[in-house]
Amino acid sequence: xxxxxxxxxxxxxxxxxxxxxxxxxxxxxxxxxxxxxxxxxxxxxxxxxxxxxxxxxxxxxxxxxxxxxxxxxxxxxxxxxxxxxxxxxxxxxxxxxxxxxxxxxxxxxxxxxxxxxxxxxxxxxxxxxxxxxxxxxxxxxxxxxxxxxxxxxxxxxxxxxxxxxxxxxxxxxxxxxxxxxxxxxxxxxxxxxxxxxxxxxxxxxxxxxxxxxxxxxxxxxxxxxxxxxx
Amino acid sequence: xxxxxxxxxxxxxxxxxxxxxxxxxxxxxxxxxxxxxxxxxxxxxxxxxxxxxxxxxxxxxxxxxxxxxxxxxxxxxxxxxxxxxxxxxxxxxxxxxxxxxxxxxxxxxxxxxxxxxxxxxxxxxxxxxxxxxxxxxxxxxxxxxxxxxxxxxxxxxxxxxxxxxxxxxxxxxxxxxxxxxxxxxxxxxxxxxxxxxxxxxxxxxxxxxxxxxxxxxxxxxxxxxxxxxx
DNA sequence: TATTTCTTGATAGCATTACTATCTTTTTTG
DNA sequence: CAAAAAAGATAGTAATGCTATCAAGAAATA
Numbered sequence: 001x002x003x004x005x006x007x008x009x010x011x012x013x014x015x016x017x018x019x020x021x022x023x024x025x026x027x028x029x030x031x032x033x034x035x036x037x038x039x040x041x042x043x044x045x046x047x048x049x050x051x052x053x054x055x056x057x058x059x060x061x062x063x064x065x066x067x068x069x070x071x072x073x074x075x076x077x078x079x080x081x082x083x084x085x086x087x088x089x090x091x092x093x094x095x096x097x098x099x100x101x102x103x104x105x106x107x108x109x110x111x112x113x114x115x116x117x118x119x120x121x122x123x124x125x126x127x128x129x130x131x132x133x134x135x136x137x138x139x140x141x142x143x144x145x146x147x148x149x150x151x152x153x154x155x156x157x158x159x160x161x162x163x164x165x166x167x168x169x170x171x172x173x174x175x176x177x178x179x180x181x182x183x184x185x186x187x188x189x190x191x192x193x194x195x196x197x198x199x200x201x202x203x204x205x206x207x208x209x210x211x212x213x214x215x216x217x218x219x220x221x222x223x224x225x226x227x228x229x230x
Numbered sequence: 231x232x233x234x235x236x237x238x239x240x241x242x243x244x245x246x247x248x249x250x251x252x253x254x255x256x257x258x259x260x261x262x263x264x265x266x267x268x269x270x271x272x273x274x275x276x277x278x279x280x281x282x283x284x285x286x287x288x289x290x291x292x293x294x295x296x297x298x299x300x301x302x303x304x305x306x307x308x309x310x311x312x313x314x315x316x317x318x319x320x321x322x323x324x325x326x327x328x329x330x331x332x333x334x335x336x337x338x339x340x341x342x343x344x345x346x347x348x349x350x351x352x353x354x355x356x357x358x359x360x361x362x363x364x365x366x367x368x369x370x371x372x373x374x375x376x377x378x379x380x381x382x383x384x385x386x387x388x389x390x391x392x393x394x395x396x397x398x399x400x401x402x403x404x405x406x407x408x409x410x411x412x413x414x415x416x417x418x419x420x421x422x423x424x425x426x427x428x429x430x431x432x433x434x435x436x437x438x439x440x441x442x443x444x445x446x447x448x449x450x451x452x453x454x455x456x457x458x459x460x
Numbered sequence: 461t462a463t464t465t466c467t468t469g470a471t472a473g474c475a476t477t478a479c480t481a482t483c484t485t486t487t488t489t490g
Numbered sequence: 491c492a493a494a495a496a497a498g499a500t501a502g503t504a505a506t507g508c509t510a511t512c513a514a515g516a517a518a519t520a
Contacts, residue, residue, distance in 0.1 A: 016496090023497075039369040044477065058497060060479070133363055133417070139269040141424045154427050172430065173448050179421060179428040180414050180452070187363070187413055188406055194371045197384050198409040200402065218403050222410070225459035226452055246467095253468075274506065285469060290508075466517070477506070487496070 007079045012147040013072040016062045024062050026052055028076075029118045031069055036123040040070055040131045067138075071149050074132045077124050078152035081105060082159060095167035102160060103219050106185045107212045129186045157182065168227050181223055188215055237309045242377040243302040246292045254292050256282055258306075259348045261299055266353040270300055270361045297368075301379050304362045307354050308382035311335060312389060325397035332390060333449050336415045337442045359416045387412065398457050411453055418445055 006019070018024030030052050034043050045059045045066060063069040084105055089098040104110060108125050136150060144150065160178035164171055171177070191198040193210060201214045236249070248254030260282050264273050273296060275289045293299040314335055319328040334340060338355050366380060374380065390408035394401055401407070421428040423440060431444045 021496080041368060045479090046477080055498060055500095056478090057480085057499085061496080065478075130367055133367065136425065137360055137363065137420070138271060145425060150425060154425070157428055173451065174430065175427065176418055176421075176429045176431070176448055180418065183417055184410050184414065188410065190367070191406075191409060195366065195375060195380060195384070197405070198387055199406045200404065201406070218406055221403065221459070222452070222456050225456045229451070229455035229459070251467080275508090276506080285471095286507090287470085287509085288468060291467085295507075462520085464517105464519075467515085469512100469514075471511085471513105473510080474508085475506100476508100477504100479503085479505100481500105481502080483499085483501105485496100485498070487494100489494080490492090 007076060007083070009072065009075060009079070010148050010151065012149060013068065013075060014063055015060075018062050018072075023054065023058065025118060026054075027059055027062055027069075028073070029120075032073060032120055032123050032127065035070070035073070035127045035131065036120075040066065040127075040134065067135075070127075070131060071135045071144065073124060074128060074135045075149065075152045076119075077128050077132075078156050080119075080121070082152065082156045085156070085159065089163075095163050098163045099160075099167065099223065100220070102163070103181075103185075103216060103223070106182060107189070107216055107219075109212060109216065129189050132186070133183075164227065171227060173226075177223070177226060181219065184222065185215075185219055188218070237306055237313070239302065239305060239309070240378050240381065242379060243298065243305060244293055245290075248292050248302075253284065253288065255348060256284075257289055257292055257299075258303070259350075262303060262350055262353050262357065265300070265303070265357045265361065266350075270296065270357075270364065297365075300357075300361060301365045301374065303354060304358060304365045305379065305382045306349075307358050307362075308386050310349075310351070312382065312386045315386070315389065319393075325393050328393045329390075329397065329453065330450070332393070333411075333415075333446060333453070336412060337419070337446055337449075339442060339446065359419050362416070363413075394457065401457060403456075407453070407456060411449065414452065415445075415449055418448070 009017075009019070011017075016024065018028050027048070031048055034048050034051055038047075043066060045063075046056045049056045049059055063072065085102055088101050088105070092098050092101070108122065111121070136144070138144070157175060157178040160181065161174035164174040164177055188199055188201070189212070192201045192215060196202045199215075200218070201211070239247075239249070241247075246254065248258050257278070261278055264278050264281055268277075275293075275296060276286045279286045279289055293302065315332055318331050318335070322328050322331070338352065341351070366374070368374070387405060387408040390411065391404035394404040394407055418429055418431070419442070422431045422445060426432045429445075430448070431441070
C-alpha cells in the first residue's frame with residue numbers, strides 16, 4: 001500500500017509548509033502522536049514542543065494555532081483516503097464492489113500496518129474519529145470553508161456520490177448518502193468503544209481488539225438497503 | 231405543547247441545582263442564549279455573568295465549568311425530547327406512525343413556537359446541532375458516562391430502538407439504527423446550513439428560512455428502507 | 461424577634477494558555 | 491564566502507479558567 005505519496009496540501013492550512021523541512025515533518029508526525037495520546041483539548045503547542053525538543057515559537061511559525069493543525073491533519077487524512085480509494089478501485093468496474101472497498105477503507109480494515117511513512121495512520125484514524133467533527137463544528141466554518149479547508153472532505157464525498165450514481169443513476173440523495181456513510185462509520189466506532197449501549201456492537205470482552213465486523217455489516221446494510229430500495 | 235414540565239436532572243450535572251433558584255434558572259436560560267449567540271467555544275462564564283448582571287463566581291457555584299453546563303443543557307434537551315415523544319405517541323398504536331412522529335420531532339418541525347417557558351427551545355436545538363457531539367467527544371467520556379451524564383440520550387435511543395423493534399421484532403441493529411438516525415438528522419442539518427455541497431438539500435435562496443422538507447424525506451427514506459429491506 | 465444559615469456580591473489572586481516580539485545562533489543556498 | 495532563511499532562546503502580555511475570602515442581604519429556624 002502506498003503510504004509515501006506526497007500529498008499536496010492547501011496553502012491556507014499552514015503558515016509555512018511542514019512538508020518542506022525536517023522540523024515541519026516532525027511537527028505533523030509528533031502532533032499526531034500527541035493528539036492521539038492526550039486529545040486535542042488537552043494538547044498545547046507548548047507540550048508538543050517539549051515532546052519534540054523544540055520551542056513553542058517554532059511551531060507557531062508553521063501553524064497559526066492548534067485548531068489549524070487539527071484541520072491540517074484531518075485534511076491530510078481525507079486526501080490520503082481518497083488516494084487509497086482511487087488506487088484500490090481503478091481496476092474495478094462494478095460500482096458495488098467499489099462501494100464495498102470503500103466501506104472497508106473507512107474502517108481501516110485490511111491495511112498492511114507496515115507504515116513505511118512517518119505518519120502513524122492508525123493514530124491519525126483515531127484522531128479523525130474523535131476530533132474531526134470539531135474541525136468544522138465551529139463558528140468560523142464559513143470562513144474556513146471559503147478558504148477551501150474542507151475541500152478534501154468534500155472531494156471524497158463527491159467521489160463516493162459519483163460511485164453511488166454509477167450504481168443508481170437516479171438516486172436522489174447521493175451526496176447526503178455519502179456524507180452520512182462516513183459520519184456514521186465514525187461515531188458508531190466511537191460509540192462502540194465508549195458508549196456501547198448506543199450500538200449493537202458490544203465488544204465480546206473488554207480489552208479485546210474491537211471487532212469491526214458487525215459494524216461493517218451494519219454500514220453495508222444501511223448503504224445497500226437505501227440504494228436498492230424501491 | 232407542554233414546555234413547562236419540570237425535568238428532573240441528574241445531580242452530577244451541577245454543583246447546585248439551577249432549578250432551585252431564580253439565579254440558577256437565569257444561568258440556564260441566558261446560558262442557552264449566549265451559547266447560541268457566540269458558540270460554546272467563545273463563551274466564558276465571565277461573559278455569561280456580564281450578560282446576566284451577576285458575577286463569574288456565582289455561576290461557578292452552580293456549574294463546575296462551561297463543559298458541564300453544555301452537558302447539562304444537552305441532557306435537558308434529550309429529556310425534553312423524550313417527554314415530547316411519549317406525549318405525542320401514547321395514543322398511537324402503529325409503530326410506523328410513531329417513527330414518523332419522531333422524525334418530525336428531531337427536526338423540531340410543527341412545534342408551536344409560543345414558548346411559555348423560559349427555555350428558548352429553538353436556540354437550544356441549534357446548540358444541540360452544533361455542540362452536542364462535543365459533550366461526549368472528550369477524553370473523559372468514560373468518567374462522564376459512569377456518572378450517567380449521557381443517560382437521557384441513551385434513554386431516548388433506547389426508546390426509539392424499542393419502537394423499531396415493535397415494527398420489526400427481528401431487526402438486528404435497533405440501537406445503532408436509532409443513534410444513527412439522531413446523529414444523521416443533526417449533522418445533515420448542519421451541513422445543509424454550512425457546507426451544503428455535502429448534502430442534496432441546498433437552500434433555494436440564501437437568507438431563506440431553510441427548508442427541512444427534503445431532509446425529512448431523506449431521513450424517512452434511510453430509516454424505512456433499512457427497516458423494510460429483506 | 462433574634463439568630464443562625466444560606467445565598468449572592470465584590471474583590472483579589474494565581475497558574476496556565478495562546479499567542480507575539482525580539483534577538484542570537486545555526487543552517488542553507490546562491 | 492556572503493546573504494538570507496530557519497530555528498533556538500528568552501521575554502512578555504492579555505485572556506482564561508479557575509479558587510479563595512469576606513461582607514451584605516435574604517431566608518429559614520429557634
